[in-house]
Amino acid sequence: MARPRSAAKHDAVLSAAVRTIASQGTGAATALIAKEAGVSNGSLFTYFDTKADLLNQLYIQLKTEMAVAALDGFPAQGDLRDQLLHVWGQWLHWATTSPEKRRTLAHLDVSDDITVASHQQARRTMADIARLLERCLEHGQMHGTPLEFMLALMNAVADTTIDFMLRDPANAQKHAQSGFKALWHIVA
Amino acid sequence: MARPRSAAKHDAVLSAAVRTIASQGTGAATALIAKEAGVSNGSLFTYFDTKADLLNQLYIQLKTEMAVAALDGFPAQGDLRDQLLHVWGQWLHWATTSPEKRRTLAHLDVSDDITVASHQQARRTMADIARLLERCLEHGQMHGTPLEFMLALMNAVADTTIDFMLRDPANAQKHAQSGFKALWHIVA
Amino acid sequence: MARPRSAAKHDAVLSAAVRTIASQGTGAATALIAKEAGVSNGSLFTYFDTKADLLNQLYIQLKTEMAVAALDGFPAQGDLRDQLLHVWGQWLHWATTSPEKRRTLAHLDVSDDITVASHQQARRTMADIARLLERCLEHGQMHGTPLEFMLALMNAVADTTIDFMLRDPANAQKHAQSGFKALWHIVA
Amino acid sequence: MARPRSAAKHDAVLSAAVRTIASQGTGAATALIAKEAGVSNGSLFTYFDTKADLLNQLYIQLKTEMAVAALDGFPAQGDLRDQLLHVWGQWLHWATTSPEKRRTLAHLDVSDDITVASHQQARRTMADIARLLERCLEHGQMHGTPLEFMLALMNAVADTTIDFMLRDPANAQKHAQSGFKALWHIVA
DNA sequence: CATGAATGAGAATTCATTCAT
DNA sequence: GATGAATGAATTCTCATTCAT
Numbered sequence: 001m002a003r004p005r006s007a008a009k010h011d012a013v014l015s016a017a018v019r020t021i022a023s024q025g026t027g028a029a030t031a032l033i034a035k036e037a038g039v040s041n042g043s044l045f046t047y048f049d050t051k052a053d054l055l056n057q058l059y060i061q062l063k064t065e066m067a068v069a070a071l072d073g074f075p076a077q078g079d080l081r082d083q084l085l086h087v088w089g090q091w092l093h094w095a096t097t098s099p100e101k102r103r104t105l106a107h108l109d110v111s112d113d114i115t116v117a118s119h120q121q122a123r124r125t126m127a128d129i130a131r132l133l134e135r136c137l138e139h140g141q142m143h144g145t146p147l148e149f150m151l152a153l154m155n156a157v158a159d160t161t162i163d164f165m166l167r168d169p170a171n172a173q174k175h176a177q178s179g180f181k182a183l184w185h186i187v188a
Numbered sequence: 189m190a191r192p193r194s195a196a197k198h199d200a201v202l203s204a205a206v207r208t209i210a211s212q213g214t215g216a217a218t219a220l221i222a223k224e225a226g227v228s229n230g231s232l233f234t235y236f237d238t239k240a241d242l243l244n245q246l247y248i249q250l251k252t253e254m255a256v257a258a259l260d261g262f263p264a265q266g267d268l269r270d271q272l273l274h275v276w277g278q279w280l281h282w283a284t285t286s287p288e289k290r291r292t293l294a295h296l297d298v299s300d301d302i303t304v305a306s307h308q309q310a311r312r313t314m315a316d317i318a319r320l321l322e323r324c325l326e327h328g329q330m331h332g333t334p335l336e337f338m339l340a341l342m343n344a345v346a347d348t349t350i351d352f353m354l355r356d357p358a359n360a361q362k363h364a365q366s367g368f369k370a371l372w373h374i375v376a
Numbered sequence: 377m378a379r380p381r382s383a384a385k386h387d388a389v390l391s392a393a394v395r396t397i398a399s400q401g402t403g404a405a406t407a408l409i410a411k412e413a414g415v416s417n418g419s420l421f422t423y424f425d426t427k428a429d430l431l432n433q434l435y436i437q438l439k440t441e442m443a444v445a446a447l448d449g450f451p452a453q454g455d456l457r458d459q460l461l462h463v464w465g466q467w468l469h470w471a472t473t474s475p476e477k478r479r480t481l482a483h484l485d486v487s488d489d490i491t492v493a494s495h496q497q498a499r500r501t502m503a504d505i506a507r508l509l510e511r512c513l514e515h516g517q518m519h520g521t522p523l524e525f526m527l528a529l530m531n532a533v534a535d536t537t538i539d540f541m542l543r544d545p546a547n548a549q550k551h552a553q554s555g556f557k558a559l560w561h562i563v564a
Numbered sequence: 565m566a567r568p569r570s571a572a573k574h575d576a577v578l579s580a581a582v583r584t585i586a587s588q589g590t591g592a593a594t595a596l597i598a599k600e601a602g603v604s605n606g607s608l609f610t611y612f613d614t615k616a617d618l619l620n621q622l623y624i625q626l627k628t629e630m631a632v633a634a635l636d637g638f639p640a641q642g643d644l645r646d647q648l649l650h651v652w653g654q655w656l657h658w659a660t661t662s663p664e665k666r667r668t669l670a671h672l673d674v675s676d677d678i679t680v681a682s683h684q685q686a687r688r689t690m691a692d693i694a695r696l697l698e699r700c701l702e703h704g705q706m707h708g709t710p711l712e713f714m715l716a717l718m719n720a721v722a723d724t725t726i727d728f729m730l731r732d733p734a735n736a737q738k739h740a741q742s743g744f745k746a747l748w749h750i751v752a
Numbered sequence: 753c754a755t756g757a758a759t760g761a762g763a764a765t766t767c768a769t770t771c772a773t
Numbered sequence: 774g775a776t777g778a779a780t781g782a783a784t785t786c787t788c789a790t791t792c793a794t
Contacts, residue, residue, distance in 0.1 A: 002416070002755030003793050009757095025300055027215065030785065040759045045786065047757095110298050112213060141373060145366045149352050153370055156344035164337050178333045182341055185329060185373045193774065217767060219777095228566070228776045230770085239768065382753095401676060403591070405788060407756095416755045418791085427789065486674050488589055517749060521742045525728050529746055532720035540713050554709045558717055561705060561749045566776030567772050573778095594764060604780045606766080611778095615764065 010047045012037040017058050022100035026055060026111045052113040059108040062101055063122040069094035071128055080136050081184065087129060088158070088180050095162045096172065102162065126151065136187040150187065157183050198235045200225040205246050210288035214243060214299045240301040247296040250289055251310040257282035259316055268324050269372065275317060276346070276368050283350040284360065290350065314339060324375040338375065345371050386423045388413040393434050398476035402431060402487045428489040435484040438477050439498035445470035447504055456512050457560065463505060464534070464556050471538040472548065478538065502527060512563040526563065533559050574611045576601040581622050586664035590619060590675045616677040623672040626665050627686040633658035635692055644700050645748065651693060652722070652744050659726040660736065666726065690715065700751040714751065721747050 016037035020028040030051050034044040048054035070091040075083060095102045108114055130151050137143055137150060161179030165172040204225035208216040218239050219229040236242035258279040263271055283290045296302055318339050325331055325338060349367030353360040392413035396404040406427050407417040424430035446467040451459055471478045484490055506527050513519055513526060537555030541548040580601035584592040594615050598608040612618035634655040639647055659666045672678055694715050701707055701714060725743030729736040 002418075003757050005757065027784095029783075031783090041785090042759055042761095042787080043757075051785065106298065110294065142366065142369060145369075146352075149348070149363065149366060152348045152351065153345060156348045157341060160337070160340045160344045163340065164334075175337065178330065178337060179341075181330060181333075182374045186370045218769085219767070229768090230566075230776055230778090231774080233769065234774070406790085407788070417789090418755055418757090419753085421790065422753070482674065486670065518742065518745060521745075522728075525724070525739065525742060528724045528727065529721060529743075532724045533717060536713070536716045536720045539716065540710075551713065554706065554713060557706060557709075558750045562746045567778050569778065591763095593762075595762090605764090606780055606782090607778075609765065 005047070009037070009039055009043070013039060013044055013047055013054070014058055014061060017054060018062070018100050018104045021058075021107055022103040025107050026113065030054070052115075055108060055111060055113045056115060056118045058104070059114050059118055060121055060125075062105045062108070064125045065101070066091070066094055066105070067125040067129065080132075081188070083132055084136055084184070084187070085180060087132060088183065089176070091158055092162060092165065092176050092179075095158075096165050099166055102166075106159075123151075129154075133187065140186075140188045142186060153186065154183060157186070193234075197225070197227055197231070201227060201232055201235055201242070202246055202249060205242060206250070206288050206292045209246075209295055210291040214295050214301065218242070240303075243296060243299060243301045244303060244306045246292070247302050247306050248309055248313075250293045250296070252313045253289070254279070254282055254293070255313040255317065268320075269376070271320055272324055272372070272375070273368060275320060276371065277364070279346055280350060280353065280364050280367075283346075284353050287354055290354075294347075311336075311339075317342075321375065328376045330374060341374060342371060345374070385413070385415055385419070389415060389420055389423055389430070390434055390437060393430060394438070394476050394480045397434075397483055398479040402483050402489065406430070428491075431484060431487060431489045432491060432494045434480070435490050435494050436497055436501075438481045438484070440501045441477070442467070442470055442481070443501040443505065456508075457564070459508055460512055460560070460563070461556060463508060464559065465552070467534055468538060468541065468552050468555075471534075472541050475542055478542075482535075499524075499527070505530075509563065516564045518562060529562060530559060533562070569611070573601070573603055573607070577603060577608055577611055577618070578622055578625060581618060582626070582664050582668045585622075585671055586667040590671050590677065594618070616679075619672060619675060619677045620679060620682045622668070623678050623682050624685055624689075626669045626672070628689045629665070630655070630658055630669070631689040631693065644696075645752070647696055648700055648748070648751070649744060651696065652747065653740070655722055656726060656729065656740050656743075659722075660729050663730055666730075670723075687715075693718075697751065704752045706750060717750060718747060721750070 013033060017028075017033045020033045020036055024032075030044055031041040033054075034041040037044070044054070048057065070087050072090055073086070075086055078086070130147060133150055133154060134147055137145070137147070142150060157179055161175055164175040164179075168175065201221060204227075205216075205221045208221045208224050212220075218232055221242075222229040222232040225232075232242070236245065258275050260278055261274070263274055266274070318335055321338055321342060322335055325333070325335070330338060345367055349363055352363040352367075356363065389409060392415075393404075393409045396409045396412050400408075406420055409430075410417040410420040413420075420430070424433065446463050448466055449462070451462055454462070506523055509526055509530060510523055513521070513523070518526060533555055537551055540551040540555075544551065577597065581592075581597045584597045584600055588596075594608055595605040597618075598605040601608070608618070612621065634651050636654055637650070639650055642650070694711060697714055697718060698711055701709070701711070706714060721743055725739055728739040728743075732739065
């Protein structure tokens with residue numbers, strides 16, 4: 001019966017946070033995020049209990065968005081290599097077309113404000129990708145290595161690749177291919 | 189602000205910074221670092237112009253120390269795989285026996301206070317390792333990929349491996365081997 | 377802001393305020409009082425123009441309730457000492473069985489938000505007690521002292537006594553008697 | 565060897581706090597107190613860890629000052645009544661000539677920021693007065709009542725008296741005498 | 753009239769850096 | 774040079790009050 005909490009504002013804050021944190025790190029002032037979102041500094045706290053809360057929600061949203069993007073248009077029929085390549089391509093595409101989100105995610109990933117629960121939930125959003133990776137490993141040379149470890153490795157390779165694509169856009173496609181080659185050498 | 193009188197104090201501050209930043213991140217107060225170093229907060233600024241300066245010096249020192257450690261006892265005679273394995277083992281050994289330094293380095297690596305110049309200089313300390321890597325790649329499947337990229341990849345694989353070794357010390361050796369296997373699959 | 381529609385809600389807010397202010401002091405947030413009353417924070421301001429208004433109304437209500445309680449069952453026939461003792465007993469009984477109200481009153485008594493008008497009105501609710509006190513004084517040693525002063529003195533003695541009764545419940549009765557003895561020595 | 569912490573500044577903050585709290589209550593902003601003391605808001609916190617710390621130190625200082633004032637020029641030779649009367653006079657004199665300190669003390673006395681330890685220490689500063697009171701009670705009608713209770717009673721009577729002296733300065737002396745008469749009736 | 757989101761002026765602290773001693 | 778007090782901008786979060794729904 002009262003003014004409803006606005007999803008639009010909630011999202012505005014979140015996306016203002018992306019922009020602000022991308023350039024200033026997690027130390028960015030909540031007041032600045034609020035202003036950037038076109039909202040009063042007080043209002044920010046009706047949508048997020050705490051700055052840490054905002055950070056955690058943002059972290060999960062971005063991780064989820066990334067995972068969803070990576071699986072978009074997943075070729076259920078294809079062979080393993082094609083499937084992994086598809087995920088790889090989607091992933092890099094998302095990261096390189098959303099550099100701010102990607103940079104923010106990097107900041108959040110190392111922030112002490114992100115709880116273990118959030119990290120766990122983030123890992124869960126990658127479950128489908130993990131499953132794919134598992135099937136790739138089945139007959140490969142790294143068979144027997146903990147899936148968790150392999151997933152982390154895949155993440156690391158992807159991150160490094162993305163770094164180079166963003167740093168040297170002229171050769172982005174070449175880097176993407178190199179990265180996949182490295183990944184495939186590991187998993188297959 | 190000029191030449192530090194006492195190298196000992198300079199180093200004391202640096203190693204206090206390692207301890208403090210490892211646990212508190214780069215947001216750690218300079219006053220705390222100073223106290224931990226047994227130095228007055230004012231004195232810290234006679235050894236380092238600025239907090240960012242301290243951070244950058246620390247970054248370079250740690251990166252250098254890491255590179256030196258990785259090359260310690262390098263077997264000039266061995267074949268490529270043995271040489272790389274040696275470096276790998278030294279690297280992981282340094283990281284796992286100096287977890288605070290390693291954690292601090294992780295914090296610094298993503299800090300906005302570290303200049304591009306520092307990042308470049310850090311990369312230069314890895315020149316010898318890069319050269320080794322280059323020779324590995326010569327006849328490998330990744331031949332033709334920019335060395336810079338491969339170095340970053342190696343870094344990423346090493347970091348991931350170290351993470352798992354520290355997180356799960358019971359299986360540290362197994363993780364170290366898995367990591368090297370992955371690396372070797374990439375480079376050779 | 378106008379006439380309260382529902383007296384029930386008005387009272388609910390007031391008694392929620394008692395509970396909340398007893399434990400948090402007059403700094404208690406209006407939003408908290410509202411929630412405790414089962415009312416929206418906005419609604420609180422249709423019943424009370426202002427937080428200060430709420431505080432003042434509460435102050436007067438509690439003072440009135442205290443005075444009424446003190447006079448309950450007043451023995452119109454008894455001699456002066458019995459009458460004063462009756463009031464004394466009722467007063468202490470109210471205070472010790474309504475410790476939250478009493479504590480709230482203590483907070484309000486020293487609050488800058490309570491206007492002089494409210495203090496005056498509060499004093500007026502004690503008129504009957506004042507009259508009794510006046511008769512006690514008529515032949516006593518303090519005869520001639522301003523009634524206002526004597527009333528304040530009686531208040532002070534009562535308050536001190538109640539403090540000790542609440543702080544040391546095992547000896548509550550003894551303290552009540554000591555307090556009355558002190559009071560009687562003054563007035564008679 | 566560095567700039568010494570200045571007792572003058574410490575005291576300036578304390579006495580600025582007296583002025584500010586007297587008129588605004590314990591809710592007075594630390595920034596205001598600092599400005600009033602001619603000190604930066606940051607500096608306030610080099611002299612007091614916390615606002616609560618400032619409040620507690622102030623409380624103890626004022627209580628001590630009051631007790632010292634009350635005992636100033638104490639007539640060791642006199643009879644009990646004269647001694648008590650002396651203390652009474654000194655006490656009222658201090659309170660009425662330092663109305664801001666007195667008002668601040670009233671605010672502090674009911675503040676939740678004052679720890680039990682501080683209250684205890686404050687009580688200890690009244691030890692000499694308590695001893696005098698004890699001797700008064702020895703042969704009086706209230707003999708046997710806990711000294712603590714009697715001390716609180718004396719405090720209450722004094723406070724009430726001071727209130728009236730300040731509120732109605734024209735009759736201050738008369739009120740002072742009335743107050744003492746009441747006190748003496750209780751204790752003797 | 754009820755609701756609760758919106759507002760924005762504070763509030764207490766913290767901290768890199770400067771500077772008097 | 775060394776010390777640590779001084780500074781004041783900046784930070785997160787709170788809260789009385791207003792107003793759209």
